[in-house]
Every structure is written in C-alpha cells, then in structure tokens.
Amino acid sequence: MFRRTRRIALISALAATAVILTACTGSPQPVATSTGKPDADASLAVGLVLEPTNLDIRHTSGAALEQILIDNIYEGLVTRTQDNKIEPRLASEYEVSDDGLTYTFTLNEGITFHSGTALTAADVVASYEAVRTDATLQGNADFAAVASITSPDPTTVEIVLTAPNQSFLFALTGPAGLVFQTGDTTDLKTAENGTGPFTLTRWNKGSSITFARFDTYWGEPAGVAEVEFQYVPDFTAGVNNALDGGVQVLTAVDPNLASQLEDSGDFTLTTGRTTDKATLAFNNAKAPLDDVRVREALRLAIDHEGLVEAVGAGTTLFGPIPELDPGYEDLSDVVSYDPERAKALLAEAGQKDLELTLTIPSFYGTTVPKVLISDFAKVGVTLEVDSVEFPAWLEDVYGNHDYDLSFVLHVEPRDVGNFANPEYYFGYDNAEVQRLYAQALAEVDPDKSAELLAEAARLISEDHAADWLYNGATITAVSPAVTGFPKDSINSRINLAGVTVLSEK
C-alpha cells in the first residue's frame, strides 16, 4: 500500500514537472502523452452537428443516419470506400455476368447478427425482397429493375436484373443493401440488430448516441471499446466542447472556427473531399429561367472563386458530377466570371430589372445568399431571399416546383440522374441528356459508362441547367492520440473499423 502511494506521488510530481516545463517553452505543440500503442479498452468521443431523427435506416432517409450506422452497426453485401469505390463487405467476393444482368455474391463465413443468430443467404434474400416489394423502404426505386433474388446455396446470393444497370451495385452500398435478420421484431426506430463491429448501447435523444464493440464480430474487431457520438447543433458550442476536452474528434468544423482548434495545439485538422454539391437550382420549366440566356447570365454573374472564399472551404465545381463520382471532368471552361457578358445576355433576352426569388432552407445560413445578392446586383438582377423551414422547402420547391431559384446542398453521390429526370424539381428536360444517361446506366463496362456520364454532364452544364456554386469540403479536427479516423466523405460515412486511440502514459 505504501509503495503504491509513493509511486503515485512520484508520477504526479513527474507529470507536474512535465506540465511546467512545457508551459515554459510556450510551444503550441501538443504534449506527447501517447506511447504510440493502441489502447483496446479506449473509448472515443466524436462530436457531430446533425443528429438523426430516428434510427430506422430502412424507412428514413438522411445522411446523419447513414453516417454512423452503415458499416458500424449494419452492413450490406458491398460497401464503399472513402473515395466512393465499391468493395465487398458481407460478401467475400462478387461477380457480375458479362451481360450485366446477373450478380452473384458469395457470403463471408461466421457472420452473426447482434442477437447471436447466424446470418445466412436467406436473410439477404428476405431483406432485399422487402426493399423490392415495399415502396416505403429506402431504395425501393433502385430495385425497380430487379427480376429475382435467390440463394442457390446457403452462402450464395444471386440477383438478376431485367436490364443492365451501372448504378445498381452502388445502390447496394446504401440503405437498400443492408441485411436484416429474417422475422426480427426489433423496433428499428430506437434499437438495432445489425451485423457490424459495433452495437448500439444507448441513445440519449438530443444529446448522444453510444456504440460498444461487438466482441463476436465476424471480421477484424473494432480498435476501440466504445464510441460516443455527441451531438452539438451549435458550431461554436461544439468547438468549445472540443477545446474543453469533451471530444477527441470534431467533425463538420465551421471553417471560420477551424483556426481556434488548430491554434490550441490539441487537434490536427484534416480537410476531406465530399460529394456535396452546393446547387443553385434554376426552375428550368418556368419563365424567365426557361430561357437559356438568362440561366447563362446568372452563372456568368457569380464569382465562384469569391464564393468559395466566403464559404471558407470547398472547391469550385462547374458541372453536376463531383471529383469522387464516375464521369467527373473539369468543366471550368464552360462558364467563367464575366459580369459584362452577363449583362449583355440579359439585355439580349429582353430582361430589364429582373427580379428573382431564392428559396433556401433556413439552416443554410446567410453567407451564400449574401454573396449571390451582391453578385446579381452587379448585373442588374434583384435577388429576394425567402428563407423557409425544410418541410416547407420540400413541399413548395421539391414537391410543387413553385420557385425561381433554390439553394440546397445535394449530398448524395452519383445523383446526376436527377438532371435526366424531367419530373425532378429542376424541371430540366433534355432528350439528349436523358438518352446519354440511360445509355450510361445500361453500359456494362464501367469506364465506358463513366465516359457517357461525362458527356451528359458537359451537356447539362452547357445548358446551364443549374449552377454548382461549390463542391463542399469537410473539416475534421482530430486529436493526435486518435489514429485511423477517416478523412474523406465522412458526412456520409464514418467507418470506425480502423480507428484506434493511443494509450496515455
């Protein structure tokens, strides 16, 4: 007992000296507290902004839900990497037939649900059959071309399509592809029964969600014992919480507050790529935006570089396909910043003193509208901003197409198809784009498919079907004790499998 006390006293004294010494140097460098060995018992606290409304990933859409649940709690046959490439997950391998119609998946061995029941091919068939037949399930539309889902033997699943579909496999990396236990009665809104490396231990609504390592996980077990996602909707409060040591990782850092975290020396910042397209939608179906000259003029009037600077993170984007998606091509040659040409085009279109309304969901703030108001004013266009709640936006803009201009961050990857759908709220109807897109989907060779998409994207941009204000980037602050935290695409997936926390000395 005595020895132990003395040892603690000695350690405390050493620690105190270390603190004093580092304080003397005045260096902003973090104190080296890590021995460099991952601590398997560690618990990781991650700060996030957007809390899911419920946990029912089968019925509810939303990045906040997919972000934490897919790969950590639930798994599908395939998943996607940080740079949006498809890789097998529950399946050890998969094969697509030459005609692009038959997908054959071989299941990994020893997979069990968190309930303890073993996963079989029958569970996959039942899960996917539900998506195919139940219109209220997420991804139902992606399964429209599925002819049959069968399991020739307990470790094989075969899916046959009626027509080749390049986006089908990618759809399986989303909620539609997740596998649930057949006949399970878990209420998915509040609880789970997945197969992933973590189980859900607690959801304190409005505050935090806690995961624990699933010790009998079929694959490589998780590197940390526990993960707590803390939801702080206020950016400043989130940064304060991080600086107080409340979290070791803070995601979605507001670019304007990032320097505070970096200056503290307790965090390293990473800037990750995303497929977030900050889309300024034009109502192509309604005057005056049905006139391509007006649309081009508006795009010419926007100083994209300046806008990216005002937003504080991200890159310019001049077409509907971001860098992380197939078919990306730099389209900056299509439109440049040219207010004079914009004015001339507006005059040519017979638009004098044009007044337009921008409908924007209120949670996007005022930075973007302010820049647009000022840019448009320089070419004689008056922009009125109508900031509405998201459900109102969904009804008026998305549902009823009742708007001139709209701003939404479209986060879904590979969604260029929205421009090939005249029913979508963009109201953009170009037969050539629709033909190219359909051809790209039906193309069996991925490279050729990407080429067709790139061709469609160029057409869409040349038609000025919308403006892509910027391609979002996501800033993450990570403590030096944390390794392996993903960097790209983390607003749609935070795969925690490889994350470890180094033990402190």
Add this chain to the structure above:
Amino acid sequence: MIRYLLVRGALLIAGLLVSSVLIFLTLRVFPGDVAQLIAGTQASPAQVEALREALGLNQPLIAQYADWIGGIFRGDLGTSLLTGASVGEELFLKSQVTVPLGMMALTIALLIAVPFGILAAVLRGRRGGTALSVGAQALAAVPVVWAGMMLVVVFSVWLGWLPPQGFPRTGWSTPGKAVEALLLPALTIGIVEGAMLMRFVRSATLQAAGQDFVRTAAAKGLTRTRALIQHGIPAVGLSIITVLGLQVAGIIVGSVVIEQLFTLPGIGRMLVADVGTRDLIKVQSELLVLTGFVLIVGFLVDLSHHLIDPRQREAA
C-alpha cells in the same frame, strides 16, 4: 358549492375540447409533411404516397382527429411519427428541465415582486417609490431575449460565473451543475415577469390601503405603514394568486423562447423542433398538455377564490 364545481368543471372540459379542435386545425395550415421528410429528396412521389398512407396521413381530417382525441381519452398521448417514441414519456423527460425552470423563474419573480411591490406602495408619492415604479415599468417592457443576452454578457462573458448555454449531459444526477445551467434562464424570465408582477402588487397594496379595515387599524394607533403590512397585505394575497395563474401561462410562453436561447433540452425546444419536422401528432399532444395545464391552473385559481372569498360564494 357542488353546483359551482360541476359548472366550472364542465367549462374546463369544454375549454379543452375547443382548444383541441383549434390546435388540430391550425397545425394543418403548415406546408410540408413528415412523410416527405422521412422519404427524402431521392424518393419518387409514389414512394412518398405509400409512406403517407402507412403513416395514416392521407386519412380524412375528421378521422385523424378522432384517432388522436380517442387515444387521449384512453390516456395515450400518441407516438411520434418520426421517432416512434411515446409522446407522454418524452414530455415527462423534457419536463424535468422545463418544470424546475418554471418554478425557479416563478420564485425569482415573487422574490422581486412582493417586497419591491409593497415597498413601492409604501413609498408612493416619494422619490424612491416613483423610481421603483418607473424601473418596473421599464423592466417589464424588456424583451425576454434581450434580457437573456444581457445576463449572459454579464454573468458568463464578463464574470465567468455561470455557463452561457446548455444543460449538463448528466442531467439531474449532477444537481449542482443542473441548477447552475438553469440559473441564468430562470433569472431572465424571473426578472421580466417579476417586474410585471411588481406593478400589480403595488397597485393591489394601494387598493388595500384605501380599504376601511386598514383605515380602522390606523385609527387604532398603528402607523399607516404597519397597518398596511399587518392588515392590508393578507388581503392582497388573494388577487396575487389570480395574477400568478396568468403568470404561469406567461412563463410557459417565455420558456419556449428562453430554452431556444440557452439551448436547454426542455419542452419549449422540443416543441419548436417538432414543428420544424412536422411531427404533428406530437406537437398536437404537447400543445394540448400545455393548454390543459394553463386551463387547470385557471380552474384551481377560480376554485380557491370561491373557497376563500365568502362574497363570491354567495354570488354563486
């Protein structure tokens, strides 16, 4: 008395029914619905329609109303369309922030209003009394949001004594921290409501001072002030109860604003969030519970009047 209770009770129930219809109908003017929100921006109209059907959102209004109110009669406040959680349970959970906040605010309001109100009455006509009245008038006119921000600037930013926002993650298992978190918001509501209440206490005290029994007491040799305090104040109590009943409503309304400002996870913030997500069944039940609470307070105030004041009993 029993007759009075029956009549007044019937009025209470009628009031609740009318409010339930009003709440139900007014919420229907909002654009957008929860089905669209759940389905997201990649869903086809057919999918949204299927979801709407599954959630019972495309039933006729009268059926939806009957469904909701029928559940309430069975003591079931319904479940959230979005989260599937029981509304009753969540209300109970959130009331653990809002109720203590309201009680603290009410206490602060009374601590300000009663002594200063009486003081203002006693000092009437003198400089101190005028200063108190003018001060109360000014404070009562201050918007709650502004008062809250000023308090944050002083107590959090300058002095660093109290947290500027938030509620401890640990909740009431760390009572000290929980009280600390509620202190500034309670002060904000308490000061503004207290100033309003103080003006009322002052005029009620003055009115009592003009009553015969106070004058009689003064004639018996008590000083005017002592006569007022010993005999006048108790008579004021009754009317204060009435006004307090009204203040409760004020504090509930105030808590919606204040919980937003201080990001407190209470009923007010839940209400705002649920309106934002169009979780209408939940909003309906929450509003009805709050309305019911105010109506019941009013009922109790009336009842206590009836019991205490003999003149009212005869009138009935």
